[in-house]
Amino acid sequence: MRTVAVDAMGGDHAPAPEVEGAVAAVRERIARVVLVGDEARVKQELARHDAAGLDGLTVRHASEVIRMEDHPAVAAKGKKDSSMRVAFDLAKERAVDAVVSAGNSGAMLACGLFVMRRLPGVERPGIVTTFPTVNGVCALIDMGANVECRPETLAQFAVLGAVYARLLHGKPRPKVGLLSNGEEQIKGTELTRGAYKLLSAAVEKDFEFVGYVEGRDIFSGDVDVVVTDGFTGNV
Amino acid sequence: MRTVAVDAMGGDHAPAPEVEGAVAAVRERIARVVLVGDEARVKQELARHDAAGLDGLTVRHASEVIRMEDHPAVAAKGKKDSSMRVAFDLAKERAVDAVVSAGNSGAMLACGLFVMRRLPGVERPGIVTTFPTVNGVCALIDMGANVECRPETLAQFAVLGAVYARLLHGKPRPKVGLLSNGEEQIKGTELTRGAYKLLSAAVEKDFEFVGYVEGRDIFSGDVDVVVTDGFTGNV
Numbered sequence: 001m002r003t004v005a006v007d008a009m010g011g012d013h014a015p016a017p018e019v020e021g022a023v024a025a026v027r028e029r030i031a032r033v034v035l036v037g038d039e040a041r042v043k044q045e046l047a048r049h050d051a052a053g054l055d056g057l058t059v060r061h062a063s064e065v066i067r068m069e070d071h072p073a074v075a076a077k078g079k080k081d082s083s084m085r086v087a088f089d090l091a092k093e094r095a096v097d098a099v100v101s102a103g104n105s106g107a108m109l110a111c112g113l114f115v116m117r118r119l120p121g122v123e124r125p126g127i128v129t130t131f132p133t134v135n136g137v138c139a140l141i142d143m144g145a146n147v148e149c150r151p152e153t154l155a156q157f158a159v160l161g162a163v164y165a166r167l168l169h170g171k172p173r174p175k176v177g178l179l180s181n182g183e184e185q186i187k188g189t190e191l192t193r194g195a196y197k198l199l200s201a202a203v204e205k206d207f208e209f210v211g212y213v214e215g216r217d218i219f220s221g222d223v224d225v226v227v228t229d230g231f232t233g234n235v
Numbered sequence: 236m237r238t239v240a241v242d243a244m245g246g247d248h249a250p251a252p253e254v255e256g257a258v259a260a261v262r263e264r265i266a267r268v269v270l271v272g273d274e275a276r277v278k279q280e281l282a283r284h285d286a287a288g289l290d291g292l293t294v295r296h297a298s299e300v301i302r303m304e305d306h307p308a309v310a311a312k313g314k315k316d317s318s319m320r321v322a323f324d325l326a327k328e329r330a331v332d333a334v335v336s337a338g339n340s341g342a343m344l345a346c347g348l349f350v351m352r353r354l355p356g357v358e359r360p361g362i363v364t365t366f367p368t369v370n371g372v373c374a375l376i377d378m379g380a381n382v383e384c385r386p387e388t389l390a391q392f393a394v395l396g397a398v399y400a401r402l403l404h405g406k407p408r409p410k411v412g413l414l415s416n417g418e419e420q421i422k423g424t425e426l427t428r429g430a431y432k433l434l435s436a437a438v439e440k441d442f443e444f445v446g447y448v449e450g451r452d453i454f455s456g457d458v459d460v461v462v463t464d465g466f467t468g469n470v
Contacts, residue, residue, distance in 0.1 A: 147423070148425075188466070190383075214470070215469070228470075230416065231467070232467055232470055235463075235470070
């Protein structure tokens with residue numbers, strides 16, 4: 001069973017829903033959980049669920065909290081004992097396999113960059129969201145982490161999205177589409193046309209590049225991954 | 236009652252649905268209609284609806300057709316006797332008040348530019364679509380005519396969208412939002428931030444600029460007009 005660090009202080013109503021979710025996940029044997037945050041407040045919540053000594057559920061104290069209004073990079077660098085940053089420290093030490101937070105998404109990205117660093121060949125992290133389709137699911141990347149992208153960034157998102165679809169959605173060779181305003185190759189912007197060229201030229205891919213797709217194709221079930229910049233993805 | 240020129244040859248199944256719609260509009264006294272296209276084929280269709288001599292419905296012969304696969308500007312310039320271009324000629328002569336076509340939208344834009352020319356202060360036409368909201372309707376401009384925009388283009392779309400909402404949706408002082416990836420002024424791209432500045436600085440507006448809105452606001456009923464570039468609008 002995997003172990004997940006949960007930022008107990010990140011959400012708008014923290015730590016109540018974070019603790020409730022962690023207790024449910026451990027009781028249902030979905031994962032082991034390390035709740036990271038103000039120990040006294042987290043233990044108070046755990047007591048409400050009769051989960052003080054629950055096997056597979058531990059608490060790791062962190063004295064600071066990154067707030068929604070904090071500047072992402074400043075907070076991620078400065079608040080070294082924040083619940084979010086400590087959760088990433090646990091991942092870096094391989095004490096946990098993943099980090100979950102409902103907090104400041106920019107700080108989440110910054111903590112990831114500062115603590116975990118980047119994989120070789122990946123310049124920027126991207127936010128993935130899974131959408132329901134008529135016959136399954138589709139992963140959309142980037143949902144808003146990178147407002148301004150280069151063609152190379154989109155090409156890397158295609159690789160990241162394909163890995164995600166393979167490991168998380170169980171699709172051995174995902175179909176990857178590039179979001180555009182029409183399916184013909186002449187459509188799109190300078191950015192999408194540059195990414196189209198890179199993705200068409202790539203060899204030995206673990207995915208199938210199907211070319212341009214339109215907004216409706218996110219839901220059509222025809223592609224497994226849709227790649228776009230963070231501005232369009234967020235909209 | 237207004238008179239509308241209908242391009243009888245533009246759609247995928249032309250001229251049958253065009254003629255059927257025109258006959259219904261005239262019979263229900265919604266508008267007078269001039270059907271523009273191959274006279275023989277249009278009259279054959281009219282006969283099927285027993286509408287050969289229907290008052291308020293006329294046929295204007297045009298010998299050419301602009302096809303979906305035609306290059307928009309080349310077709311609009313070259314096919315001078317096409318049903319689409321002749322329909323615009325009628326509007327130019329003020330023989331009709333509006334033009335409707337289900338054909339090549341790029342050619343529609345090009346015919347509009349070449350025949351009608353532009354209003355002073357309007358550099359580019361934009362495509363408007365009306366979306367349902369929880370309590371009414373919202374106009375989105377641009378739905379895809381201009382993939383690459385300048386801040387000035389978006390500011391002009393705000394004016395055009397507001398006029399549309401006032402005249403077509405009966406909203407005396409429309410609320411206009413600029414589509415972005417978040418409501419805070421620091422969000423957006425260089426393009427949206429430039430348009431934000433222009434719209435904030437404008438005085439004596441016939442609309443209220445409410446700043447950035449997000450994708451979900453198209454449906455929330457909080458704004459009457461949403462302005463974006465043609466790439467994002469199409470997606």
